[in-house]
Amino acid sequence: MAARLSVLLLRLGLAVTGPALTAAAKMKVVEEPNAFGLNNPFLPQTNRLQPKRDPSPLTGPAHLFRLSGKCFSLVESTYKYEFCPFHNVTQHEQTFRWNAYSGVLGIWHEWEITNNTFTGMWMRDGDSCRDRSRQSKVELTCGKNNRLAQVSEPSTCVYALTFETPLVCHPHSLLVYPTLPEALQWRWDEVEQDLADELITPQGYEKLLREVFEDAGYLKAPRESEPTQQEGATRGLGVETLENCNKVRSELSEEIKRLTNLLSLHGIPHERPTAETSHAEHLGQQSPTEMTAEQLQGDPGLRGNIL
């Protein structure tokens, strides 16, 4: 019964602590037959890990591709963590116990881009963790040797790794722009120009730039990573936008109604731009008293354009 409970806890990814673990910090992975294994019990622990999917293709700064196929490990307390760039992050419990835990903490998915610089590698779709998958963000920092320097778990089943490498020490080594094909650089140039000319908003700029990064394969479309969550979010946004649009539209027709009444009140001739406005005029029973014609003429904004 106790053994069954342990298996259950381990399947849930919960660490089982006990006196047996405390002394086991720097031991090698034990590869012995295991009668309670989840898949093939006669394979060593590491080989029984079942990745949920294949890693994404190699993308980003080409000088980092030489790290592909290599793995770097770090032993921290009772776990050995292994980072295989452009492939995966795994965790292996260091213990002689029969039910040592090993798991996939993420599979190479996409880059993290901040301020137009590659700042980290997202490894997602690791082993299940309640209703989610484990995921890891690997930050790349300059160091003398290739070395997995740090592992932490800032939130449940989200791991933060720091990988040191001399390959990112040059100040330009992680810039996004130089890695793009020419056609995408042109698109980026246009987006910059449009922002400078105020043809797009800062939000529009972020969105268009994200599309450039997605087309380059550096970022994955959100739909692919979190299908259910993202679908809901997108639908929510759509409704919100339509609502906003209707709200603005009804505010504007109220305003037109009000101003039209005001013009009539002061005997100023005006055109009726649409049938709807004239319809609205018939409906409008408000008679504004406090506004004056001067205030109306002084308004240079949207209202002026509409009338």
Ligand SMILES: *[C@@H]1O[C@H](CO)[C@@H](O)[C@H](O)[C@H]1NC(C)=O
């Ligand atoms: C992790 O990546 C390494 C290196 O590419 C590979 O040998 C290993 O099979 C991968 N492990 C899993 C669980 O995918």
Ligand SMILES: *[C@@H]1O[C@H](CO)[C@@H](O)[C@H](O)[C@H]1NC(C)=O
């Ligand atoms: C963004 O990058 C530019 C150029 O590399 C740098 O001057 C600027 O300080 C950075 N901004 C932030 C918020 O990191």
